[in-house]
Structures are given as structure tokens and as C-alpha cells.
Amino acid sequence: MRTGAQCIIDGLQQAGVDRIFGIPGGTVLDIFALLYHAPVGFVLARHEQGAVHMADGYARASGKTGACIVTSGPGATNAVTGLATANMDGVPLVCIAGQVPSSMIGNDAFQEADTTGITRGITKHNYLVRDVDDLPRVMCEAFRLASEGKPGPVLIDVPKDIQRAQTDVVCDGKTGIRGAKPLPDCNPGIEALADALNRARKPVLFVGGGVIAGDASAELLAVAHKARIPVTTTLMGLGAFPETDPLSLRMLGMHGSVAANRAVSACDLLVSVGARFDDRVTGKIDEFAPHAVIAHIDIDPSAISKSVAVRIPVVGHVKTVLTRLLERLEPVTQREWINEIAAWQEAYPFSYEVENGKLASQYVVESIYHATRGAATIVTDVGQHQMWAAHHYKYTQPRSFISSGGLGTMGFGLPAAIGAQFACPDRTVVLIAGDGSIQMNFQELVVAVEHRLPINVVVLNNGHLGMVRQWQEMFYSREYSATRLGQGERGKNERIVPGDKDVYLPDFVKLAEAHGAAAMRVHTPDALPSALRDAIATDGPVLVECMVKPDENVYPMVPPGASLTEMVHSMA
Amino acid sequence: MKKHTLTLNVDNQPGVLARIVGLISGRGYNIETLNVGPTQNPEVSRMTMQVPGDDRVLEQVTRQLAKLVDVRSVIDLTKRNFVNRELLLIKVAAPRECRSEIIELVGLFDGKIIAVHNAEMVLQVAGDKDKLHALLALLEPMGILDLVRTGVIAIENESCNRGADDE
Numbered sequence: 001m002r003t004g005a006q007c008i009i010d011g012l013q014q015a016g017v018d019r020i021f022g023i024p025g026g027t028v029l030d031i032f033a034l035l036y037h038a039p040v041g042f043v044l045a046r047h048e049q050g051a052v053h054m055a056d057g058y059a060r061a062s063g064k065t066g067a068c069i070v071t072s073g074p075g076a077t078n079a080v081t082g083l084a085t086a087n088m089d090g091v092p093l094v095c096i097a098g099q100v101p102s103s104m105i106g107n108d109a110f111q112e113a114d115t116t117g118i119t120r121g122i123t124k125h126n127y128l129v130r131d132v133d134d135l136p137r138v139m140c141e142a143f144r145l146a147s148e149g150k151p152g153p154v155l156i157d158v159p160k161d162i163q164r165a166q167t168d169v170v171c172d173g174k175t176g177i178r179g180a181k182p183l184p185d186c187n188p189g190i191e192a193l194a195d196a197l198n199r200a201r202k203p204v205l206f207v208g209g210g211v212i213a214g215d216a217s218a219e220l221l222a223v224a225h226k227a228r229i230p231v232t233t234t235l236m237g238l239g240a241f242p243e244t245d246p247l248s249l250r251m252l253g254m255h256g257s258v259a260a261n262r263a264v265s266a267c268d269l270l271v272s273v274g275a276r277f278d279d280r281v282t283g284k285i286d287e288f289a290p291h292a293v294i295a296h297i298d299i300d301p302s303a304i305s306k307s308v309a310v311r312i313p314v315v316g317h318v319k320t321v322l323t324r325l326l327e328r329l330e331p332v333t334q335r336e337w338i339n340e341i342a343a344w345q346e347a348y349p350f351s352y353e354v355e356n357g358k359l360a361s362q363y364v365v366e367s368i369y370h371a372t373r374g375a376a377t378i379v380t381d382v383g384q385h386q387m388w389a390a391h392h393y394k395y396t397q398p399r400s401f402i403s404s405g406g407l408g409t410m411g412f413g414l415p416a417a418i419g420a421q422f423a424c425p426d427r428t429v430v431l432i433a434g435d436g437s438i439q440m441n442f443q444e445l446v447v448a449v450e451h452r453l454p455i456n457v458v459v460l461n462n463g464h465l466g467m468v469r470q471w472q473e474m475f476y477s478r479e480y481s482a483t484r485l486g487q488g489e490r491g492k493n494e495r496i497v498p499g500d501k502d503v504y505l506p507d508f509v510k511l512a513e514a515h516g517a518a519a520m521r522v523h524t525p526d527a528l529p530s531a532l533r534d535a536i537a538t539d540g541p542v543l544v545e546c547m548v549k550p551d552e553n554v555y556p557m558v559p560p561g562a563s564l565t566e567m568v569h570s571m572a
Numbered sequence: 573m574k575k576h577t578l579t580l581n582v583d584n585q586p587g588v589l590a591r592i593v594g595l596i597s598g599r600g601y602n603i604e605t606l607n608v609g610p611t612q613n614p615e616v617s618r619m620t621m622q623v624p625g626d627d628r629v630l631e632q633v634t635r636q637l638a639k640l641v642d643v644r645s646v647i648d649l650t651k652r653n654f655v656n657r658e659l660l661l662i663k664v665a666a667p668r669e670c671r672s673e674i675i676e677l678v679g680l681f682d683g684k685i686i687a688v689h690n691a692e693m694v695l696q697v698a699g700d701k702d703k704l705h706a707l708l709a710l711l712e713p714m715g716i717l718d719l720v721r722t723g724v725i726a727i728e729n730e731s732c733n734r735g736a737d738d739e
């Protein structure tokens with residue numbers, strides 16, 4: 001006989017979980033009592049959102065399923081943003097949540113929340129366990145569902161009495177377990193696609209996170225090289241194809257490269273490989289790839305023709321599909337199209353204005369690229385710095401760029417970087433954060449200190465909620481409503497008590513030091529390279545605050561609702 | 573807007589209905605009729621629902637429903653040859669002088685009289701939408717006191733290959 005709590009511990013071990021992130025509370029005490037002695041390592045986060053993002057960063061960096069545990073009520077509601085973030089980006093997670101005893105559910109008991117109700121729309125699946133005999137199966141099934149098909153987060157809500165109840169049921173990992181639904185035969189689609197590719201004059205591969213999740217980068221590279229097809233990626237696809245390759249068009253979309261957006265707009269065949277035609281990527285949907293036949297390879301049948309009508313759908317595992325496609329591709333050595341594209345690549349690289357003595361965010365990212373020789377795992381928060389991290393660092397390996405793409409969750413970066421460093425202890429992990437975003441989960445820095453994780457936290461302090469400020473500058477008549485973080489020039493409506501106009505709060509260096517981390521502040525371009533070198537060489541976390549220009553914009557930009565050909569390059 | 577009739581085989585588990593309804597209502601679509609019942613397999617329930625909406629969106633909704641772990645199969649019957657029926661229970665005002673007329677109507681519509689009271693009758697009629705509509709129009713002037721409908725249930729007229737996930 002085992003208790004429900006024991007079934008949970010055993011389920012974690014059976015799934016190969018070596019580390020779980022979380023915070024204890026009343027309704028998970030039985031599980032924590034066992035965790036105290038279990039071989040599964042536990043990481044105490046300081047906020048449940050942080051715990052879920054850590055598990056998420058761990059999963060994105062390693063490809064394994066992340067695990068986290070939270071208590072009922074506020075523990076579970078704090079986890080919500082983390083789950084939604086993972087759900088949007090298809091990250092495999094299992095979250096165990098405590099629940100009030102079965103007999104009290106629905107009574108507004110202390111720390112009760114309808115966790116399965118709240119998380120239904122932001123998880124791939126969730127369970128409320130009502131019988132301890134179900135628990136062994138649910139544990140197996142949850143891990144299977146999280147990772148099979150299109151991955152995603154799965155939540156298991158376990159009432160306290162179920163954790164204490166006894167069962168002799170064991171799960172062999174097979175019987176009665178539901179997994180991903182069988183996929184239709186994708187061969188006809190592959191034939192049609194190979195045919196179209198062999199005939200196309202101006203093909204483009206449009207690559208998303210599915211290639212990374214599906215571990216298909218090598219196959220992608222082979223396909224692109226064999227038929228000389230240029231490749232553009234979404235934000236989630238960064239790293240799926242080496243950006244140092246001449247066939248790389250870099251990122252496309254709202255803040256995509258000129259070459260990528262022009263190529264997509266001019267191509268005669270656009271093949272999405274695990275990319276879902278997100279609105280930040282397509283621009284005005286009616287004018288997206290207007291000359292192209294559109295093909296879409298995806299593991300998720302519901303992704304096909306969601307926003308763009310697809311002529312050649314191929315539903316299947318991207319790795320298998322690309323392998324079979326490769327066999328059917330005719331090799332191409334010369335392509336006129338490549339020359340056309342090369343001219344755009346040459347004329348419009350991602351660039352920025354250099355102002356003497358002033359520290360530009362883009363330069364900081366570039367310096368990180370040089371300091372890490374392009375071999376780091378870069379984690380970002382959300383905002384302008386996220387786009388600059390995409391532009392000015394060239395990603396060559398899958399899982400080397402970790403960012404909240406779909407939900408755009410500020411505060412994702414620091415805990416995700418911690419999770420990524422746990423997953424890859426030997427890699428250099430650099431978090432590129434904004435001064436706004438980093439304040440949304442700063443408390444997790446102590447976790448990095450406690451575990452002596454050598455993460456490098458680079459804060460691009462522009463004194464603003466920069467991305468929002470940029471939209472206000474471009475589309476809201478330069479009225480900077482609530483986007484200044486410094487004390488000067490704040491809107492009257494904010495009614496802050498006028499103090500010292502030059503004060504910026506918080507002092508990130510002191511704040512980092514108060515958390516036990518090393519920290520430094522950089523004001524000039526000259527001082528940056530050595531600061532970065534020192535940070536990377538330091539054992540344990542270091543925060544590098546870069547005092548960057550306050551009013552820089554991310555260019556190029558396709559204004560919202562415009563087509564990809566209407567790119568803005570400056571505020572003329 | 574075209575009305576789509578969806579039929580689903582789902583796991584007989586708590587929360588399944590909420591998941592399915594949530595997926596549809598979350599997109600701002602209205603479920604016009606909904607019927608859930610057991611099947612020969614105690615682990616499986618059968619759902620039928622009618623959802624008005626444009627073809628493209630319904631196609632998308634159908635695919636997303638199919639993706640749910642608890643959903644074993646989902647078919648948009650609108651594209652197929654199917655029959656649908658609905659059962660209606662209705663209480664009408666039936667003073668002595670109207671009774672024979674009501675009885676005659678019920679007979680014409682293949683219905684049944686379930687109960688007769690002093691001034692009321694309870695009737696049961698099954699049929700497709702047009703038939704029920706016609707009957708209601710005829711009963712209306714006599715005074716409908718209460719009315720309950722099961723929502724449409726539907727079945728494919730002849731079986732065709734419905735895919736591997738169909739148990």
C-alpha cells in the first residue's frame with residue numbers, strides 16, 4: 001500500500017524528474033514530507049510564478065519535461081501566469097497543485113480556489129484527482145501528455161485527503177494511459193510538398209519553435225542546403241537554423257529583417273516548418289506572402305489554416321517529415337533567387353546608430369555575442385531588449401535562445417535563466433533583461449545565489465517601459481503615459497511626490513548585492529567588454545546594469561496592421 | 573449563419589463538458605442545443621450540439637475539440653448525410669371544448685398524450701426541427717403553458733469510414 005503523496009513522488013521518479021521547483025503550503029505538506037527524503041532535488045523558489053518559469057526554462061533548455069509544485073489557493077493562482085506562458089509556447093511541464101480536502105471543495109474553504117477551472121484554458125490538460133486509485137495512472141498520463149504531440153503544461157490538482165489515502169494500485173505506464181492522438185498518414189502531403197519545392201523558383205522555409213521541440217534542426221539544415229532554400233525563423237524558431245549560414249534570412253515579422261520580410265513577400269512557395277503564422281509574424285494577413293503557395297508542416301492538425309489558408313498541409317512529426325522530404329528533393333546548386341536575397345541581406349543588416357561615448361542597447365547585445373563567442377544560452381525578458389537580443393546575437397544552436405514568445409510575459413527571464421542554468425550547468429547563461437521586466441521577479445535572484453548558479457544578468461536600463469514607450473512615440477502622439485520608470489518628467493496623473501529628479505529606483509546594484517549577488521554598473525561602451533568578461537568568469541550570479549540610451553527604438557518595424565513590405569526604419 | 577451539428581464521443585469524466593463548452597464559448601460562439609447521454613460503453617458519453625457559425629471557424633473549432641484529451645472523436649455532421657431528432661414535452665391549455673382538436677393534432681404529428689388534467693394536457697412529440705416548428709405554430713393559439721426540448725440528437729444515416737480514433 002502507498003499513500004497518494006508517495007504515488008506522486010514515485011510518479012516523478014518514474015518520469016525521470018531530477019529536480020522540481022516550488023513552494024510548500026498547507027495542502028502539499030504530505031508531499032513535502034516525502035520530498036525531504038526523496039532523491040528528487042528540490043529548488044525553493046520565492047514566488048510560484050518564479051517556480052513555474054524555472055521549470056519552464058529548465059524544459060526549454062533541456063528538452064525534458066519540467067516539474068513544479070505549488071499549494072492550493074494563492075499558490076495555484078500565482079502559478080497561473082507561468083502555466084499560460086508555457087502553454088502559449090508549447091513547453092512540456094507538469095505542475096502538481098495541492099487542493100483542500102475533497103469534502104471541503106466548493107465550500108470556500110481556507111485557501112480554496114477552483115484551480116482546474118481557472119487553468120482549464122491555459123493548460124494542455126488538467127486533472128482534479130478524486131480517487132487515490134486514479135493517481136498512479138494520472139501521474140504517468142500527465143508526463144506523457146506534456147511531452148507527446150505538441151508539448152504543453154499539464155496540471156494535477158490533488159486534494160489533501162487523496163494525498164493521505166492509501167492505494168495498492170500501481171501503474172505500468174501503459175494500461176489505460178491516454179497519450180497523443182494518432183496522426184494521419186502524412187505521405188501524400190510530403191509528395192505534394194516535394195513536388196512543389198522541386199518546381200518552385202523562389203521558395204522560403206519559414207521555421208518556428210516546432211523544429212526545436214521536434215529536434216529537427218539537422219534535418220532542416222540538410223533540406224535547406226540540398227535545395228538551396230533560404231530560411232527565416234520566428235522568435236520561437238531562433239536557433240533552429242544557424243544564423244551564421246548564408247541561407248539564413250534571420251527573423252521575420254513585426255521586427256524582422258528586411259531580407260526576411262521581403263523574401264516572404266516575394267516568394268512563390270512558403271513552407272512553414274512548425275511555425276504557426278502568429279499575427280506578430282504575418283502583419284496584415286491578407287497581404288502575407290501574396291505570391292506564394294503556402295505549405296505547412298505541423299504536428300498539430302488544428303494549427304493548419306488557423307489564420308492563413310494552407311494549400312499543402314502536412315501533419316506529422318517534423319523530423320520524420322523533413323527526413324522523407326529530403327529523399328524526394330532534387331539537389332539545386334544555383335538559384336537566381338539566392339542572389340536577389342543576398343542583395344537585401346547585404347544592404348539591410350540589423351543595424352543601429354552609434355553615438356560616441358553613449359551606451360546603446362544593441363551594442364550591449366553585440367558585445368555579449370563577442371564575449372560568449374556566440375555559444376551562450378541567451379534568455380530574455382519582454383520588450384525592446386528582447387528584440388535586440390534577437391537581432392544582434394546570432395543563434396546557431398537549438399535551445400540557445402529562451403524567451404516568452406506567445407504570451408510575452410515580463411518577469412519570465414530571471415527564473416527561466418535559473419531553470420536553464422540548472423538544466424545546462426556547463427553552459428554560459430546570459431539573461432538580457434529590461435529594467436521594467438527584471439523588477440517582476442527579482443526575488444528569484446536569491447535562488448541563483450543559494451545554488452551558486454553562474455548566470456549573468458544583464459539589465460538594459462533605459463529608464464522606461466521601452467517597448468510601450470516606443471509605441472507611444474510612434475502611434476500615440478508622444479504622450480508618455482506611465483512608461484517612465486525614473487522620477488523625472490512623470491505624467492501629472494501619476495502624482496508621485498516630487499523628489500530628486502535624477503533618482504532612479506531601485507538601485508539595481510544595491511538590490512543585487514542585498515540578494516547576495518555580485519553587481520556592477522556600466523555607463524560607457526569602453527567599460528563594457530571587460531565588465532562582461534569579469535561577469536562571465538565569476539563563479540555565481542552577477543548582475544551587470546547597463547545605463548543605455550533612454551529613447552532608442554527597435555527598427556525595422558512593421559506597424560501593427562501593415563503588410564510586411566511596409567517597414568519603418570526610423571522616426572523621420 | 574449556417575448551423576453546424578457536431579457529434580462527439582467523449583470520455584465519461586467530470587470536467588469534460590466544461591472543457592468542451594469552454595472551448596466554444598471562449599470564442600464567442602453560442603451553443604444553440606446540447607445533448608449529452610451515455611453510450612453502450614460506460615466509459616464513453618455521446619454529445620450532440622448545434623452551433624451556428626461560419627464554416628472556417630467551425631472547422632477550426634472541430635479540430636481543436638479533436639485535440640482535447642477527453643474527446644475520442646468529433647464529427648461535423650453538417651457535411652454528411654444524417655438524421656436528427658428532438659423530443660418535445662409540452663403542456664397546453666386544454667379546456668373540454670379544445671380537447672378533441674388537440675388529440676387530433678397529436679395524432680397527425682405522431683405524438684402521444686402523456687397526461688390529461690382538468691384544463692391541461694401534457695404531450696410528447698418527437699421529430700425534426702420543421703415538424704416541431706409546425707406543431708408549435710398550431711398549438712400556439714390554444715395556449716402553451718410550458719415547454720421543454722431535449723436538444724437535437726443526430727446520427728449518420730449510413731456509416732462511412734470515420735477514422736482510426738473512432739471506437
Ligand SMILES: Cc1ncc(C[n+]2csc(CCOP(=O)(O)OP(=O)(O)O)c2C)c(N)n1
Nearest residue numbers: 383384385408410434435436437465466467
Ligand atoms: C506581465 C506584463 N505586463 C505588461 C506587459 C506589457 N509590456 C510589454 S513590453 C513592456 C515594457 C518592458 O519594459 P522593459 O522590461 O524595461 O524592457 P524595454 O522594452 O525597455 O527593453 C510592457 C510593459 C507585458 N508584456 N507583460
